Amino acid sequence: MSAPKPTPVFSATTNACKACTPLGACLAFRGVEGCVPFLHGSQGCSTYIRRYMIGHYREPIDIASSNFSESSAIFGGGENFCTGIENVIAQYDPSVIGVATTCLAETIGDDMNLMMHEYRAAHPDTSVPIVHVSTPSYTGTHAEGFHAAVRALADQLAEGGPREPRCVNLMPGMVSPADIRHLRELCEVFDIQPTILPDYSDTLDGGSWREYHRIPEGGTSLAAIRAMGRAAGSIEFTSVCDESATAAPLLSERFDVTAHRLDLPIGIDATDQFCQTLSQISGRATPKRLAAERARLIDAYIDGHKYLSGTTAALYGEEDLVVGLTRFCCEIGITPVLCASGGNSGNFETSIRHISELTGNTQVIANADFAEIEAAITDNKPDLMIGYTRGYAVSRRLDIPLVRVGFPVSDRIGAARLLHVGYRGTQQLFDRIVNTLIEAKQDASPVGYMTM
Amino acid sequence: MTMPGHNLPILDARKPHVHTKGDQPINIACEKHSVAGSVSQRACVFCGSRVVLYPIADAVHLVHGPIGCAAYTWDIRGSLSSGPELHRLSFSTDLREKDVIYGGEKKLEQALDELIAQYSPKAAFVYSTCIVGLIGDDVEAVCRKLTEAKGIPVIPVHSEGFKGTKKDGYHAACAAMFSLVGTGDTAGIKPHSINILGEFNLAGEAWMIRRYYERMGVQVVSTITGDGRIDDIRRSHGATLNVVQCSGSMMPLAKMMQEQYGIPFIRVSYFGVEDVANALYDVASHFKDQAITHNAQQIVRAELEGLLPALTRFRNDLTGKRAAIYTGGAFKAFSLVRALRKLGMQTVVAGSQTGGREDYEQLRNLCDDGAIIVDDTNPVELARFVQERQVDLLIGGVKERPIAYKLGIAFCDHNHERKIALAGFEGMLNFAKEVHGSVTSPVWRFAPYRHATEASNQRGIA
Numbered sequence: 001m002s003a004p005k006p007t008p009v010f011s012a013t014t015n016a017c018k019a020c021t022p023l024g025a026c027l028a029f030r031g032v033e034g035c036v037p038f039l040h041g042s043q044g045c046s047t048y049i050r051r052y053m054i055g056h057y058r059e060p061i062d063i064a065s066s067n068f069s070e071s072s073a074i075f076g077g078g079e080n081f082c083t084g085i086e087n088v089i090a091q092y093d094p095s096v097i098g099v100a101t102t103c104l105a106e107t108i109g110d111d112m113n114l115m116m117h118e119y120r121a122a123h124p125d126t127s128v129p130i131v132h133v134s135t136p137s138y139t140g141t142h143a144e145g146f147h148a149a150v151r152a153l154a155d156q157l158a159e160g161g162p163r164e165p166r167c168v169n170l171m172p173g174m175v176s177p178a179d180i181r182h183l184r185e186l187c188e189v190f191d192i193q194p195t196i197l198p199d200y201s202d203t204l205d206g207g208s209w210r211e212y213h214r215i216p217e218g219g220t221s222l223a224a225i226r227a228m229g230r231a232a233g234s235i236e237f238t239s240v241c242d243e244s245a246t247a248a249p250l251l252s253e254r255f256d257v258t259a260h261r262l263d264l265p266i267g268i269d270a271t272d273q274f275c276q277t278l279s280q281i282s283g284r285a286t287p288k289r290l291a292a293e294r295a296r297l298i299d300a301y302i303d304g305h306k307y308l309s310g311t312t313a314a315l316y317g318e319e320d321l322v323v324g325l326t327r328f329c330c331e332i333g334i335t336p337v338l339c340a341s342g343g344n345s346g347n348f349e350t351s352i353r354h355i356s357e358l359t360g361n362t363q364v365i366a367n368a369d370f371a372e373i374e375a376a377i378t379d380n381k382p383d384l385m386i387g388y389t390r391g392y393a394v395s396r397r398l399d400i401p402l403v404r405v406g407f408p409v410s411d412r413i414g415a416a417r418l419l420h421v422g423y424r425g426t427q428q429l430f431d432r433i434v435n436t437l438i439e440a441k442q443d444a445s446p447v448g449y450m451t452m
Numbered sequence: 453m454t455m456p457g458h459n460l461p462i463l464d465a466r467k468p469h470v471h472t473k474g475d476q477p478i479n480i481a482c483e484k485h486s487v488a489g490s491v492s493q494r495a496c497v498f499c500g501s502r503v504v505l506y507p508i509a510d511a512v513h514l515v516h517g518p519i520g521c522a523a524y525t526w527d528i529r530g531s532l533s534s535g536p537e538l539h540r541l542s543f544s545t546d547l548r549e550k551d552v553i554y555g556g557e558k559k560l561e562q563a564l565d566e567l568i569a570q571y572s573p574k575a576a577f578v579y580s581t582c583i584v585g586l587i588g589d590d591v592e593a594v595c596r597k598l599t600e601a602k603g604i605p606v607i608p609v610h611s612e613g614f615k616g617t618k619k620d621g622y623h624a625a626c627a628a629m630f631s632l633v634g635t636g637d638t639a640g641i642k643p644h645s646i647n648i649l650g651e652f653n654l655a656g657e658a659w660m661i662r663r664y665y666e667r668m669g670v671q672v673v674s675t676i677t678g679d680g681r682i683d684d685i686r687r688s689h690g691a692t693l694n695v696v697q698c699s700g701s702m703m704p705l706a707k708m709m710q711e712q713y714g715i716p717f718i719r720v721s722y723f724g725v726e727d728v729a730n731a732l733y734d735v736a737s738h739f740k741d742q743a744i745t746h747n748a749q750q751i752v753r754a755e756l757e758g759l760l761p762a763l764t765r766f767r768n769d770l771t772g773k774r775a776a777i778y779t780g781g782a783f784k785a786f787s788l789v790r791a792l793r794k795l796g797m798q799t800v801v802a803g804s805q806t807g808g809r810e811d812y813e814q815l816r817n818l819c820d821d822g823a824i825i826v827d828d829t830n831p832v833e834l835a836r837f838v839q840e841r842q843v844d845l846l847i848g849g850v851k852e853r854p855i856a857y858k859l860g861i862a863f864c865d866h867n868h869e870r871k872i873a874l875a876g877f878e879g880m881l882n883f884a885k886e887v888h889g890s891v892t893s894p895v896w897r898f899a900p901y902r903h904a905t906e907a908s909n910q911r912g913i914a
């Protein structure tokens with residue numbers, strides 16, 4: 001039994017290759033210390049988003065909702081907003097609340113600034129900062145929501161002041177908790193103190209508890225976010241976002257913090273660029289330890305290259321991730337025959353075509369759904385699919401092995417611990433990819449070789 | 453030292469929704485819109501409609517709205533189909549900014565046109581999500597037009613998320629289905645015939661239940677919501693009895709069918725030994741037919757013969773353990789309390805998202821003194837209750853799971869996403885295995901919460 005093969009149609013999206021904007025915002029807010037994400041709109045959105053995120057992270061993910069009723073939809077959600085915020089403060093004692101708007105609140109045109117103002121006027125003695133981001137889902141995907149929330153945090157909280165030369169802002173985008181931990185390590189070997197925003201490495205991948213925590217420990221502290229205006233530089237990983245959509249350009253404009261915009265550091269070239277940037281900011285050469293990791297990775301590339309030669313892959317997921325994966329695949333000898341994303345930033349294809357090693361035979365589809373993805377690879381099946389769980393149906397029908405990366409990975413455990421970035425993360429991803437191909441070959445062989 | 457969990461506050465507005473069984477009669481607040489800002493485990497009206505209609509496998513289910521509502525409900529139920537599987541595709545009009553400004557009717561119409569041409573479904577359901585009402589789309593009109601043009605029923609489901617609760621979504625779904633009932637041919641339907649309502653065929657459960665009834669000599673006309681087919685629903689008014697499981701979701705349809713077609717209904721549950729046996733006996737006694745009654749007895753006897761000894765092993769390990777239950781509908785909670793008791797376990801916390809006053813009264817009567825009964829709870833409260841009552845097991849859905857796991861408490865998934873059949877006699881054995889497998893796992897001895905509670909219990913603080 002497996003679900004029927006869909007056929008792409010023009011006017012409907014069939015099996016979406018994206019999630020909605022507020023989800024991304026909630027994820028970002030979840031990486032701020034003491035923060036409760038709050039969706040202004042109706043109940044269902046927050047519950048569905050929680051459910052979807054729990055499937056991937058397997059951790060408590062509480063997202064409050066102002067829980068619109070019919071009257072709020074008609075007269076505005078001001079009253080629900082106020083009560084909602086009061087209750088979140090009473091129940092969670094948060095140090096910050098991250099408010100994102102759902103499609104409903106956006107459509108009725110609730111004025112969030114006015115509402116926050118009214119809330120403050122009615123509660124002069126509560127000082128919990130409320131950060132607001134506008135996230136109508138009909139204008140983007142979860143990736144846009146994520147970046148918008150990060151930008152809103154910087155916009156509404158960061159402050160200027162004397163430079164702190166060892167501090168660097170790092171906005172990595174939607175990477176895994178394990179990635180965040182590794183990025184911190186990488187910064188630290190350059191003697192850099194990073195403010196990683198968001199940092200859900202503990203909040204969404206924490207240990208077993210002695211007692212229940214209303215808000216999981218960890219996350220970027222308010223103080224650290226405030227200090228972002230004083231950092232020596234900002235690094236953000238994005239290939240597709242416009243400068244008006246992310247935090248680093250804003251910090252550069254407002255506080256003169258130099259912005260470095262890089263591709264996701266997957267693969268040697270991209271990681272080299274990241275390390276060079278760290279080196280440039282810190283004035284330190286790449287430490288021996290890293291050089292050793294890099295050398296091991298090269299060695300692994302060589303050990304594995306024969307298994308990869310001539311292979312093809314279909315890549316799908318968030319635009320930035322797919323750009324990073326495409327670059328990586330080119331680097332190791334896998335030809336991407338399809339690069340697809342449900343995102344529609346307008347810069348996806350350009351970013352992909354920009355990758356110099358890419359040959360002309362790669363099909364690029366933005367604004368894609370899984371019906372289109374399947375149609376694109378049915379007649380010319382690649383050896384591999386690389387992407388998140390929702391592509392499993394396609395991989396199963398077409399009998400193409402799937403390497404799981406991205407969000408969500410909800411049919412395996414350990415999604416939060418998947419590492420992709422830096423030399424070490426690349427190493428792990430490389431091993432997984434090569435082994436998946438070897439396993440497929442081994443299983444398909446009638447001989448049953450024990451050496452491959 | 454304070455009791456564990458007491459640092460977790462219950463909001464004032466939520467206090468009337470919590471009852472502790474003692475001398476006081478129960479007077480619980482319920483069936484209300486969730487408190488703003490409390491992290492309710494409920495979803496929305498759309499969710500209610502979507503889960504009920506979802507298993508109708510030969511229809512196109514088109515979610516009219518922005519992408520999230522469809523993306524989060526793609527293939528979410530473990531409802532199996534023995535034939536077409538159209539229900540496992542997720543269709544959305546994926547409204548964009550220009551649609552929100554200029555209206556989405558055109559797009560909806562085109563989408564339906566294309567999807568019906570592409571998949572030749574027996575019907576199409578169009579779900580309205582929150583913003584559809586606001587942008588003024590006349591979904592009814594589009595559906596009427598397509599019904600005429602395409603010659604299949606194109607049925608609007610009025611499921612705007614904010615217009616009530618999940619229960620209202622059940623109503624909307626039932627209304628949509630009811631528009632089909634009575635439009636099919638009832639030839640060949642025997643006097644001893646039933647429809648099975650509210651059984652969603654998770655992991656093939658409806659097939660199992662269907663087989664029980666067929667072995668009894670009762671004809672099953674339609675399973676409506678599990679392995680559902682449009683044509684079966686159309687002729688379901690030919691059955692002489694509706695057998696309704698699940699308290700909230702399908703009662704409206706049963707009532708409408710009673711009113712319009714004079715078909716009586718009975719309420720049953722297929723979870724737990726007693727309940728499933730009663731579900732067979734109640735149907736038998738409705739038909740007052742000796743052969744059917746005899747067959748039902750035979751089935752129950754044969755099934756129990758294998759099952760009861762098998763349960764003993766689990767019971768030995770589980771006796772005295774404490775459980776918390778949080779379900780969507782309250783009816784399932786009743787069955788779970790009884791099923792747990794069969795395994796020697798005591799329910800000390802029980803609640804539901806959508807229970808009514810009578811439901812909670814019954815739940816209270818079923819549970820022992822000191823049990824906490826709760827309506828529309830949230831993670832913080834639930835975490836408090838499971839610590840306070842020191843439960844060994846939590847039964848719920850994926851949203852409740854992390855609460856248990858972070859504290860090192862065993863968990864059993866009894867929600868609509870599960871992949872294991874828990875209904876019927878076989879299901880009881882699976883349930884016992886599931887509970888046992890989690891409760892007796894060796895990993896708990898490492899959990900810090902377990903150490904902390906054990907230590908405080910030894911100091912005489914409970």
Ligand code: SF4
Pocket residue numbers: 020021022044045048101102103104137517518519520521522581582
């Ligand atoms: S209404 Fe918008 S915010 Fe809510 S689930 Fe749908 S797409 Fe997401």
Ligand code: SF4
Pocket residue numbers: 042043044045046048103104495496497498499517520521580581582583611612613614
């Ligand atoms: S937008 Fe409305 S219908 Fe869709 S998930 Fe949110 S509350 Fe439910």
